[in-house]
Each structure stands twice: as structure tokens, then as C-alpha cells.
Amino acid sequence: MVAALAAMLTTVVAAVPVIALWAWNGDRSPQAQGARSVRTAKGTPPATRDPIGDRRTADPCALLRPAALGRFGRTELDPDYGNFDRCDVLVTPPSDPVVDVKVDLDLDPPPEQAKPARTTGVVAVVEEPVESHACDRTLIIDGVTDMTITVTAKRDDDGRTPLCPIADAATAEAVRTLNRGPLARRSPGPHAESLAQEDACTLLPARALETVPGIDAADPDRGYGGWGCEWGSTTSDLWLDLWFDRGEPPDAAGGTATRLNGLPAFVRPEAEGEETCLVEVVHRTYPAGRGRTAETLRLLVGGSRPPDPLCRMATRLAGFATAELTRA
Numbered sequence: 001m002v003a004a005l006a007a008m009l010t011t012v013v014a015a016v017p018v019i020a021l022w023a024w025n026g027d028r029s030p031q032a033q034g035a036r037s038v039r040t041a042k043g044t045p046p047a048t049r050d051p052i053g054d055r056r057t058a059d060p061c062a063l064l065r066p067a068a069l070g071r072f073g074r075t076e077l078d079p080d081y082g083n084f085d086r087c088d089v090l091v092t093p094p095s096d097p098v099v100d101v102k103v104d105l106d107l108d109p110p111p112e113q114a115k116p117a118r119t120t121g122v123v124a125v126v127e128e129p130v131e132s133h134a135c136d137r138t139l140i141i142d143g144v145t146d147m148t149i150t151v152t153a154k155r156d157d158d159g160r161t162p163l164c165p166i167a168d169a170a171t172a173e174a175v176r177t178l179n180r181g182p183l184a185r186r187s188p189g190p191h192a193e194s195l196a197q198e199d200a201c202t203l204l205p206a207r208a209l210e211t212v213p214g215i216d217a218a219d220p221d222r223g224y225g226g227w228g229c230e231w232g233s234t235t236s237d238l239w240l241d242l243w244f245d246r247g248e249p250p251d252a253a254g255g256t257a258t259r260l261n262g263l264p265a266f267v268r269p270e271a272e273g274e275e276t277c278l279v280e281v282v283h284r285t286y287p288a289g290r291g292r293t294a295e296t297l298r299l300l301v302g303g304s305r306p307p308d309p310l311c312r313m314a315t316r317l318a319g320f321a322t323a324e325l326t327r328a
Contacts, residue, residue, distance in 0.1 A: 049122075049143045050141070050143065050144055051122075051141065051177075051178045051179075051180075051181060051182055051183050052105070052141070052144065052147065052183055053182050053183060053185075054185075055105070055107075055147070055224065055225050056196075056225045056226070057185045057186055057189070058105065058183045058184075058185065058186075059087075059183065059184045059185055059186045059187070060085060060086055060087040060103050060104070060105050061077065061079045061087035061103075062177060062183050062184040063087070063103045063149070063151075063173070063174040063177050063178070063183070064077065064087050064088075064089050064101065064103055064170060064173065064174070065173050066089050068169055068170065068172075068173040069089055069091050069101060069166060069169055069170060071169075072091050072093055072099070072161065072165075072166050072169070073091050073092045073093035073094060073096070073099075073161075074091070074092045075089055075090065075091050075092075076089065076090045076092075077089050078090055078289070080246050080288040080289070080293045081246055081247055081293075082102075082245060082246060082247070083223075083227050083228065083243060083244055083245055083246070084190070084195075084196045084225060084227050084244060084246075085104060085105040085106070085223070085224040085225055085227060086102055086103060086104045086105070087102070087103050088100055088101065088102045088103075089101045089170070091153075091166060093159070093161040096159040096160055096161045097155045097156065097157040097158070097159045098155060099153055099154070099155045099159075099161065099163065099166055100152075100153070100154050100155065101151070101152070101153050101166060101167070101170050102150075102151070102152045102153075102154070103149065103150070103151055103170070103174060104149065104150040104151075104152070105147065105149055105224050105225075106147060106148050106149065106150055106224060107146065107147050107222070107223055107224035107225075108147065108148050109145055109146065109147075109148070110140040110145065110148055111126065111138065111140075111148075114126040114138070116140065120175050120179065121175070121178075121179035122141055122142040122143070122178065122179060123139055123140070123141055123142070123174075123175045123178050123179060124139070124140045124142070125137055125138070125139055125140075125171055125175065126138040126139075126140065130163075130164060133154055133155055133156065133158075133163075134152055134153070134154035134163065135152070135153045135154070135163040135164040135166070135167040136150060136151070136152050136167065137150070137151045137152075137167050137168070137171045138150055138151075139151065139171065139174060139175065139178070141178060147224065149174065149178075151167055151170050151171045151174060152167065153166040153167035153170065191284075191286070193283075193284055194284070194295060195227070195244040195283050195295045195297065196225075196227070196244070198226070198227075198244070198325070199226035200222075200223065200226055200227060200228050200229040200242050200243060200244065201220045201222050201226060201229035202226075202324070203229075203242065203297075203320070203321040203324045203325065204229075204231075204240075204242065204317060204320055204321055204324075205320070205324075208316075208317060208320035208321075209231060209240075209317075211313050211316050211317050211320075212231070212233060212238050212240055212301065212313055212317070213233060213235060213236060213238065214233035214234050214235030214236055214238065215231045215232070215233050215234075215238070215240060216231060216232060216233070216234050217231070219231075219232075223243065227243065227244045228241070228242065228243035228244065229241075229242050229243070230242075233303070236303060236304070237303045237304050238301070238302070238303035238304075238305070239301070239302050239303060240299070240300070240301050240302075240317065241298075241299070241300045241301075241302075242297070242298070242299045242300075242317075242321065243297075243298055244295065244296070244297060244298070245280075245295075245296045245297075245298050246293055246294065246295055246296070247293065247294060247296070248291070248293070248294065249282065249285055249292060249293075249294040250266050250280050250282065250294065250296065251266070252266055254268050254271060255267050255268035255269070255271065255278075258315070260279075260281055260315075260318055260319050260322045261319065261322040261323050261325075261326045262326065263281050263282060263283065263322050263325075263326070264281070264282040265279060265280065265281045265282070265315075265318060265322075266279070266280045266281075267279050267311050267314070267315055268280065269307035269308075269310070269311055270307055271300075272300055272302070273302075275302055275303060275304060275305065275310070276300060276301065276302040276310065277300070277301050277302075277307055277310035277311040277313075277314045278298060278299070278300045278314065279298070279299045279300075279311075279314045279315055279317075279318040280296050280297075280298050281296060281297040281298075281299075281318055281321075281322055282294050282295075282296055283295045283296060283297055283325065297318070297321060297322065297325070299314055299317055299318045299321060300314065301313045301314040301317070
């Protein structure tokens with residue numbers, strides 16, 4: 001009888017189908033993710049379920065390796081451009097315009113309907129529609145539901161060098177890095193006076209946001225790392241966007257120079273299109289590369305208003321934000 005029972009159990013176990021443990025499906029709940037044992041393409045468990053770790057200290061430049069793009073031309077790493085959630089490698093192909101290869105850490109959930117072109121280990125790659133001057137790849141990390149990573153190869157001018165092979169080479173390097181385990185931390189960390197230490201959503205208190213009619217102060221849209229913040233009006237099409245940036249020190253071209261709480265500022269009507277006004281405030285400058293880089297606070301107001309009232313609102317709001325910065 002014992003032998004018969006053992007035989008029955010063996011038959012039942014053998015009848016259970018083998019379940020594929022790695023499947024890209026719609027169930028991304030913490031419970032489902034925790035119950036699933038994800039494995040890499042070689043069958044070995046990844047070093048961590050969330051290779052990004054702390055969002056503010058993760059180094060986006062760890063996802064880019066200039067040598068991996070060397071076959072396309074001369075390469076140069078630029079870690080001090082744009083917001084703090086990105087890193088760039090400039091690729092200069094022979095006799096062709098510069099291609100900017102950019103990695104962005106995005107505080108966006110994975111696209112629900114997108115079908116990955118390929119999956120390697122814990123990373124799925126979505127190929128975005130090709131544009132004339134840009135090629136994008138979106139990286140989705142299994143089990144990570146609050147962010148994605150975008151790899152972009154773009155250029156400002158027409159050129160002969162295909163962009164998608166460059167984007168794919170950068171993507172392959174980023175995928176390998178993510179599958180190896182925890183992403184490296186920023187080293188050295190941000191300067192004590194850097195805007196990277198700030199949270200953009202806290203720079204405009206509710207009384208400041210009353211400058212824009214109908215703005216919902218209780219419902220900000222917080223960007224990655226807190227380095228950007230957006231608000232919208234509940235009574236009109238007015239909106240407000242505040243974010244940090246790095247680049248060449250700005251000047252008054254296309255606008256008007258002023259000072260806000262002792263900081264140089266530039267007011268630019270329609271800088272980001274019609275019915276917008278941008279105020280750019282220089283927080284600090286520091287040596288980087290072959291010159292100096294400026295950290296700036298950018299505040300953009302938009303909506304169905306003429307440029308003058310939009311610029312008055314933007315300037316007033318930037319005044320509140322810089323007051324918070326200089327008070328710290």
C-alpha cells in the first residue's frame with residue numbers, strides 16, 4: 001500500500017506543469033512580485049530586486065560607459081548637464097554632427113500597453129517610435145513600479161550616422177549594469193550648496209502658489225528625486241513647472257536680466273512656446289570640464305494668458321522660491 005501511495009504522489013508531482021518564473025505580465029503588485037523568483041537569462045538570481053536603490057543617491061552615469069560607444073566616434077562623458085536625474089555621453093562620429101547619448105531616471109510607472117522588444121534578466125526594453133533626430137529606448141525593471149529609465153540618442157542637426165544602433169549599444173550597457181546588481185552611488189556626493197540637496201516641491205509654499213489662480217497646492221506632481229515639481233489649476237488651463245538644471249551660465253539673450261533675492265535671474269517670454277514665460281535663476285556656478293557650469297532654478301508658467309501677466313506670475317513665484325533657497 002505504501003508503494004502504491006508513493007507511486008500516486010510521484011504521478012501527481014510529475015503532472016504539475018513547469019511554470020515559467022520570468023514572465024512580463026500585467027500583475028505587478030508587491031505581493032505577486034515577492035512571490036515570483038526572477039532569474040537572469042543564465043538562470044542565476046539577480047543581486048537585488050531593485051538595483052536602483054535610494055533614488056537621490058543613485059548615479060545615472062554608472063549606466064553609461066563611453067568605451068562601449070567608441071566604435072561610433074570620439075566619446076566624452078558629460079556628468080554635469082541637465083537635471084540631476086540624467087547623464088550624457090557626447091559621441092562625435094567622423095564628419096558628422098555630435099550625437100548626445102542620454103540616460104534619464106524617470107519617476108514614471110512602466111507603460112501598461114507597451115510590448116517589450118526584448119528582455120534580459122530583470123530588464124525589459126521597449127523600443128519607442130523612431131524620430132528623425134532621436135531614438136529612444138525605455139528600460140523597465142521587473143518589480144520596480146515607480147520608475148523607468150530612458151536611453152536616448154539624439155542630435156540637433158541632420159546627419160548620416162544612424163541613431164538607433166547608438167541607442168541600442170548604450171542600452172545594452174545599461175542592461176548589463178542593472179543585471180549585475182546595485183547601481184553605484186554618486187561619488188563624490190553633491191556639493192553642500194548644490195540644488196541636488198533641495199526638494200523642488202517644498203520651495204513654493206501654499207501662499208506663494210496663490211499667485212496662480214486655481215492652482216491646487218495640495219496635489220503637486222513630484223519629479224524624480226524631488227528635482228522637479230508641477231502644479232495645475234483646477235479653474236483654468238494655467239499650470240506651473242519648477243525644476244533644476246545645469247549647463248552654461250545663462251545670459252539675457254531673448255529676455256530681461258534682473259535679480260531675485262540677490263541671485264542673477266533672466267525672464268524669457270515665450271521661451272518654451274507660445275503662452276509661456278520662463279524665469280531662470282542662477283543658484284551657483286562651479287568649474288567643470290573646460291569652463292564653468294551653472295546650476296539654475298527654472299520656473300515656467302503657461303496657459304491662456306498674454307506674455308506679460310504670465311511673466312509677472314513667473315517672476316513673483318521665482319522670488320518666493322529663491323527666498324526659500326537663500327533662507328536655507
